[in-house]
Amino acid sequence: MRLGRLFLAVLILGGASAAAFTALSWHRSDAPVSPPAAGSIPPALATEGARLVALGNCADCHTAPGGRPYAGGVAIQTPYGHLFSTNITPDTATGIGAWSLAAFTRAMRTGISRDGHHLYPAFPYPHYAALSEHEIAAIYAYLMTRKPISAAARDDDLAFPFNIRALVAVWNLLYWPATVPPPEDAGGHIAEGIAHCGACHTPRNQIGAERTESAYAGADVDGWHAPALGAASPAPIPWTEAELALYLSGGVAPHHGVAAGPMQAVTANLAFADPADLHAIAAYIAGIGGPADPVRQARATQTEAILSGTAPPPPRSGGPGAEIYAGACAICHQDGWHTLSQNLTPLALATSLSEASPRNALRVILEGRHPRESEAGPQMPGFANNLTAQQMVDVLAYLRTSIAGRPAWTDLAETVASMRREQEPQ
Amino acid sequence: MIAIDINGRSRSVDATPETPLLYVLRDNLKLNGAKYGCGLGQCGACTVLLDGKPVFSCLTPVGSLAGRRVRTIESLGTEASPSPLQRAFIDEQAAQCGYCSAGMVMRAQALLETNPGASDTEIRARMQTNLCRCGTHMRILRAVRRAAAALGSASASPPQAGMRDGAVK
Numbered sequence: 101m102r103l104g105r106l107f108l109a110v111l112i113l114g115g116a117s118a119a120a121f122t123a124l125s126w127h128r129s130d131a132p133v134s135p136p137a138a139g140s141i142p143p144a145l146a147t148e149g150a151r152l153v154a155l156g157n158c159a160d161c162h163t164a165p166g167g168r169p170y171a172g173g174v175a176i177q178t179p180y181g182h183l184f185s186t187n188i189t190p191d192t193a194t195g196i197g198a199w200s201l202a203a204f205t206r207a208m209r210t211g212i213s214r215d216g217h218h219l220y221p222a223f224p225y226p227h228y229a230a231l232s233e234h235e236i237a238a239i240y241a242y243l244m245t246r247k248p249i250s251a252a253a254r255d256d257d258l259a260f261p262f263n264i265r266a267l268v269a270v271w272n273l274l275y276w277p278a279t280v281p282p283p284e285d286a287g288g289h290i291a292e293g294i295a296h297c298g299a300c301h302t303p304r305n306q307i308g309a310e311r312t313e314s315a316y317a318g319a320d321v322d323g324w325h326a327p328a329l330g331a332a333s334p335a336p337i338p339w340t341e342a343e344l345a346l347y348l349s350g351g352v353a354p355h356h357g358v359a360a361g362p363m364q365a366v367t368a369n370l371a372f373a374d375p376a377d378l379h380a381i382a383a384y385i386a387g388i389g390g391p392a393d394p395v396r397q398a399r400a401t402q403t404e405a406i407l408s409g410t411a412p413p414p415p416r417s418g419g420p421g422a423e424i425y426a427g428a429c430a431i432c433h434q435d436g437w438h439t440l441s442q443n444l445t446p447l448a449l450a451t452s453l454s455e456a457s458p459r460n461a462l463r464v465i466l467e468g469r470h471p472r473e474s475e476a477g478p479q480m481p482g483f484a485n486n487l488t489a490q491q492m493v494d495v496l497a498y499l500r501t502s503i504a505g506r507p508a509w510t511d512l513a514e515t516v517a518s519m520r521r522e523q524e525p526q
Numbered sequence: 527m528i529a530i531d532i533n534g535r536s537r538s539v540d541a542t543p544e545t546p547l548l549y550v551l552r553d554n555l556k557l558n559g560a561k562y563g564c565g566l567g568q569c570g571a572c573t574v575l576l577d578g579k580p581v582f583s584c585l586t587p588v589g590s591l592a593g594r595r596v597r598t599i600e601s602l603g604t605e606a607s608p609s610p611l612q613r614a615f616i617d618e619q620a621a622q623c624g625y626c627s628a629g630m631v632m633r634a635q636a637l638l639e640t641n642p643g644a645s646d647t648e649i650r651a652r653m654q655t656n657l658c659r660c661g662t663h664m665r666i667l668r669a670v671r672r673a674a675a676a677l678g679s680a681s682a683s684p685p686q687a688g689m690r691d692g693a694v695k
Contacts, residue, residue, distance in 0.1 A: 420589075426544035427587025432566055440566075481567040481655070485579035486586050488594075 125269035127216040132198035135190045141241045149242025152235055154372040156294040160365040161185045171251040176222050177322055181258035183220055191248035204240045218268035226276050230293035275309040287384030290377055300326040316388050324361035325459050327451055330388025335451045336403045338392040344382035357450040360469050368472055406437060413437055414505030421498030424491055436503035453504035458496050458515050492516045530591045533601040543589020548572045550588045559599035559628040570656030573629035574598050580636040599628040611635055614673035622660035630656050634670045643678025
């Protein structure tokens with residue numbers, strides 16, 4: 101009798117949870133529509149959309165290498181497997197041509213596709229929830245005036261249970277919308293919303309949600325480290341609004357270095373953004389966490405004194421690292437405080453040499469840094485074929501202590517060993 | 527004195543450890559195949575093979591070469607008996623001034639040793655590093671394709687005795 105009641109209770113509870121989960125994860129399909137007729141979209145609205153799409157870096161994730169713009173197919177690496185970006189051109193069968201503005205708005209705000217299935221939060225809809233109706237309409241207008249391209253989405257390759265899309269409903273319950281209220285100033289609205297800076301620069305928890313309590317503390321992305329921003333930035337000289345705006349629009353910052361890794365594509369897209377918007381982002385990001393603390397301020401003062409020649413640079417060690425630097429690096433990077441060309445940032449100022457991990461510096465040494473296709477400019481060759489693992493360790497140790505004047509990295513040998521295994525040198 | 531292994535021979539050179547390999551090849555050893563183009567790792571005219579992989583010899587300090595093997599274009603063939611790749615460059619007349627040729631040949635050599643039947647896409651991706659200011663890129667690509675086609679079909683047969691390091695000779 102008692103057992104029977106227990107069984108009944110379990111049954112009811114189980115049934116109720118299943119019903120609740122179904123209610124949570126089920127979303128109606130939005131009826132397919134015909135794409136907006138040519139000429140029905142106001143050009144001014146589409147132009148505004150172009151500005152937002154550049155700020156959102158949409159092209160980077162939605163354009164495969166060598167592929168057609170916005171046709172998707174980019175493999176996105178996650179800790180749970182690969183997923184592939186989708187076609188956001190107005191192709192009716194394989195893109196978003198059959199999506200109404202209402203369906204597009206729902207996807208942007210809540211991560212529900214037109215047919216009702218859940219999109220993975222690799223698509224940063226928790227950020228886009230901050231966008232206004234008008235902004236979403238402008239992005240829609242821009243995308244709907246692109247050339248339709250037929251490119252079917254590729255199947256994802258995710259491990260169980262992450263391959264069950266309906267489970268995203270639970271994730272949304274926990275993490276959507278973002279717990280931080282959208283800031284009211286223009287720069288914050290852009291940075292937290294369409295530009296989704298935190299998607300890379302904020303660390304994520306075990307199931308991929310941004311840890312808002314550690315906003316902009318820096319995070320690992322695609323084998324690179326997206327550095328901490330604002331007051332926590334490891335850069336020897338704190339970022340200013342002016343220099344950050346310059347960096348965002350051109351990928352080069354005279355006192356910090358050059359955009360590399362995933363940030364290189366971001367700055368390439370931001371080159372098409374409105375300079376006023378970039379200044380607004382720069383003011384917001386440079387101000388995160390308030391002014392730099394006295395220790396960083398003192399370091400910046402010291403660094404500037406060395407640059408201007410009124411203080412001596414850090415003492416140099418000899419040995420194999422110094423010899424490799426002299427024979428492989430110094431022809432362009434000179435003594436680390438001067439450079440061959442004015443287009444180069446002195447190595448001593450490079451953020452990568454002052455970060456807690458040698459990862460970014462090592463990746464640049466292994467792969468080099470190359471202009472993007474159709475971009476002009478000097479390249480740094482990769483040294484993966486030139487240097488042995490021990491030589492990498494030696495030269496990095498020299499760069500860190502003798503050029504940047506920072507305490508030695510303790511995890512150098514392990515980082516070099518693990519990254520050389522990951523790399524496929526040419 | 528620094529001992530380095532060049533084209534299968536141990537050579538002793540009088541140079542400081544940070545001296546670029548290119549200077550040692552040209553000045554000390556009179557191996558003038560590799561050329562000084564930019565000296566900054568931008569053009570590829572100085573490309574040689576280090577343990578079978580292409581490197582810019584202008585950015586390779588000679589002191590970093592202990593226990594490693596360097597191969598230059600002098601190891602491939604002679605005027606009387608060019609290597610298959612050199613033959614293909616001649617047959618396609620893939621040079622105008624010829625200053626980039628040795629670097630081009632060595633980079634292509636590294637590719638074909640690991641991937642004898644390399645596709646056009648693979649060839650273009652790999653050769654991208656090396657520049658030719660005369661604009662003979664199309665002929666250079668044809669030459670590498672010609673050698674790849676020849677070697678790709680030959681690689682179906684078992685390797686000949688006497689081939690070292692997978693060297694294509």
